[in-house]
Amino acid sequence: MTGHETAVILLAAGKGTRMKSDLPKVLHRLAGKPLVNHALDAAGALGPAHCVVVVGPGMEDVAAAVAPHPTAVQADQRGTADAVLAAREALAGFGGGSDDATVLVLYGDTPMIEAGTLTAMIEARRAGAQVVVLGFRPGDSGEYGRLVLDASGALEAIVEYRDADEGQRDIDLCNSGVMAVSAGHIWDLLDRVGDDNAKGEYYLTDIVALAREQGLACAVVEGEEAEVLGINSRGDLAAAEAVWQQARRARAMADGATLIDPATVWFAHDTQIGRDVTIGPSVFFGSGVTVADGAEIHAFCHLDGVAIGLGASVGPFARLRPGAVIGEAARVGNFVEVKNAVLGAGAKANHLSYVGDAEVGAGANIGAGTITCNYDGFMKHRTEIGEGAFIGSNTALVAPVKVGKGALVGAGSTITKNVPDDAVAVTRGRHTVIEGAAKDYRERKLKEKKAKK
Numbered sequence: 001m002t003g004h005e006t007a008v009i010l011l012a013a014g015k016g017t018r019m020k021s022d023l024p025k026v027l028h029r030l031a032g033k034p035l036v037n038h039a040l041d042a043a044g045a046l047g048p049a050h051c052v053v054v055v056g057p058g059m060e061d062v063a064a065a066v067a068p069h070p071t072a073v074q075a076d077q078r079g080t081a082d083a084v085l086a087a088r089e090a091l092a093g094f095g096g097g098s099d100d101a102t103v104l105v106l107y108g109d110t111p112m113i114e115a116g117t118l119t120a121m122i123e124a125r126r127a128g129a130q131v132v133v134l135g136f137r138p139g140d141s142g143e144y145g146r147l148v149l150d151a152s153g154a155l156e157a158i159v160e161y162r163d164a165d166e167g168q169r170d171i172d173l174c175n176s177g178v179m180a181v182s183a184g185h186i187w188d189l190l191d192r193v194g195d196d197n198a199k200g201e202y203y204l205t206d207i208v209a210l211a212r213e214q215g216l217a218c219a220v221v222e223g224e225e226a227e228v229l230g231i232n233s234r235g236d237l238a239a240a241e242a243v244w245q246q247a248r249r250a251r252a253m254a255d256g257a258t259l260i261d262p263a264t265v266w267f268a269h270d271t272q273i274g275r276d277v278t279i280g281p282s283v284f285f286g287s288g289v290t291v292a293d294g295a296e297i298h299a300f301c302h303l304d305g306v307a308i309g310l311g312a313s314v315g316p317f318a319r320l321r322p323g324a325v326i327g328e329a330a331r332v333g334n335f336v337e338v339k340n341a342v343l344g345a346g347a348k349a350n351h352l353s354y355v356g357d358a359e360v361g362a363g364a365n366i367g368a369g370t371i372t373c374n375y376d377g378f379m380k381h382r383t384e385i386g387e388g389a390f391i392g393s394n395t396a397l398v399a400p401v402k403v404g405k406g407a408l409v410g411a412g413s414t415i416t417k418n419v420p421d422d423a424v425a426v427t428r429g430r431h432t433v434i435e436g437a438a439k440d441y442r443e444r445k446l447k448e449k450k451a452k453k
C-alpha cells in the first residue's frame with residue numbers, strides 16, 4: 001500500500017491443546033493448506049514491508065511452513081501482548097516509529113480472514129485512529145472479548161469475557177483479535193500492559209484502554225462472523241472447512257462450472273476450474289489441480305496435482321495423482337489411476353488401468369486392465385507409448401520400455417522389449433484347440449465317480 005507502510009505480526013505460539021494433537025494447531029489444514037498460511041496469504045496480499053510469525057519454542061515445523069517469512073520465538077505463553085512483544089526485535093526501526101506506519105496483528109488460528117477487511121482496517125488507521133480493532137457480532141458471543149464503546153460510538157476498551165461484568169457480557173460486539181496499531185505507539189502501549197486479570201496473562205486487548213487514557217483515537221471495523229471464526233478444536237476445523245467449501249462451490253458455479261451436487265464436491269485452496277466444466281457428485285480435489293474449459297469430471301474421482309485439458313473426460317471413479325497431465329479431449333475412465341504421466345490429446349485409458357511414469361502419445365488407446373510396471377522394487381522407470389498406438393487389454397508394460405507410433409500390442413501380453421513403430425507385438429502362448437477333448441474328459445470322470453459308489 002503506497003504511502004503507508006505495514007508490518008504484520010502473526011501469533012502462532014499457542015499449543016492448541018484443545019486439538020488433542022501432536023501437530024501444532026496452526027499446521028492443521030483447511031482446504032489442503034495449513035491454517036497459518038491462510039492468514040499469512042491474506043496479509044501478504046497487502047504487500048507488507050515485514051511479516052513476522054511468533055512461534056513457541058521447538059516449533060520448527062511451523063517456521064518451515066511459513067518460510068521465507070521470519071519467525072520470533074515467544075519463550076513462555078504469557079498472553080497475547082507478550083506474544084506481540086516477542087516480535088519487537090524483528091521489527092526494530094520499522095516505520096521510523098511513525099504514526100504513518102501500521103503494525104497489523106493477526107492470529108494464526110483465524111484462517112478465513114480476507115485481505116479486503118485488512119485493507120479497511122488500514123484505511124481506518126489512515127483516517128486517524130491509532131488503534132483499530134476488527135469487531136464482529138457472532139450468533140453466540142460465547143467467551144469472546146467484548147468491545148466497549150463510548151457515548152459517541154468510539155471504541156473505549158476491550159473486556160475479556162472472564163473479566164467482564166454482567167452488563168459487559170451482554171454486549172454483542174466482540175473482538176476478533178485482529179488489530180491494526182500505529183507503529184509510533186504500539187511498543188509503548190504494550191510495555192504498559194499488566195497481568196492483573198482473571199487469567200494472570202498479558203492481554204493485547206488492554207492496549208485499547210491504555211491508548212484512550214493517553215487521548216489516542218481507537219476505532220472498530222466490523223467484519224463477518226464467518227471471516228473471523230477462530231479454530232480451537234477439530235469440530236471448529238470441520239465447521240470452518242464447511243464454510244470455506246460452501247463459498248468456494250458458489251464461486252465455481254458463479255464462474256461458469258456446473259456442479260451436479262455441490263455439497264459433495266471438495267475443492268483445495270488452489271483449485272483452478274475453467275468455464276463450462278461439469279463436475280459430478282462426490283469429487284475430491286487435492287492441491288495443485290487445474291481443469292481447463294469444457295472438461296467433465298464424472299462422479300467419485302480423487303484428483304491431486306493434475307492438469308486436465310480442454311474438453312477432457314475423467315471418471316467416474318478415476319484417481320489422478322501428482323504429475324498427471326490429461327491432454328485435450330483425452331479420456332480417463334473408471335478405475336483408472338494415472339500418476340506422473342502425460343496422456344496426449346485424444347488418448348484413451350477407459351477402464352481398469354494403472355498408467356504411471358509414462359508418456360502416452362496423442363490418440364493412443366490403452367486397453368482395459370493395462371498396467372505400466374514402473375517399479376522394479378528399487379527404482380522407477382518410464383514407459384513410452386507412441387501416437388496412435390493400440391495396447392490390447394490386460395497388457396503389462398514392463399518399464400523401461402517403448403511402444404512405437406501406430407504399434408499394436410496383442411491383448412494379454414507382457415511387453416519387456418521395445419516395440420517398433422507400426423509393429424505388432426504379442427507374447428501369448430500358442431492357441432491350441434483339441435476337438436471333443438472336454439466331452440471325453442467329462443465322460444471319463446463321471447465313470448470314475450460312479451465306480452467309487
Ligand code: UD1
Nearest residue numbers: 011013014077078079080083107108144145175176203230
Ligand atoms: C483472544 C482475545 C479475545 C478475542 C479472541 C478471538 C486476548 C487477551 N483475547 O482470546 O478478546 O475475542 O482471541 O478469538 O487477546 N498466543 C500466543 N502466545 C500467547 C497466547 C496466545 O502466540 O502467549 C496466540 C495463540 O496461538 C492464538 C492467539 O494468540 O493464535 C490467540 O490466543 P488465544 O489463547 O486463543 O486467545 P483467546 O482466549 O481466544
Ligand code: MG
Nearest residue numbers: 109230231232
Ligand atoms: Mg482463541
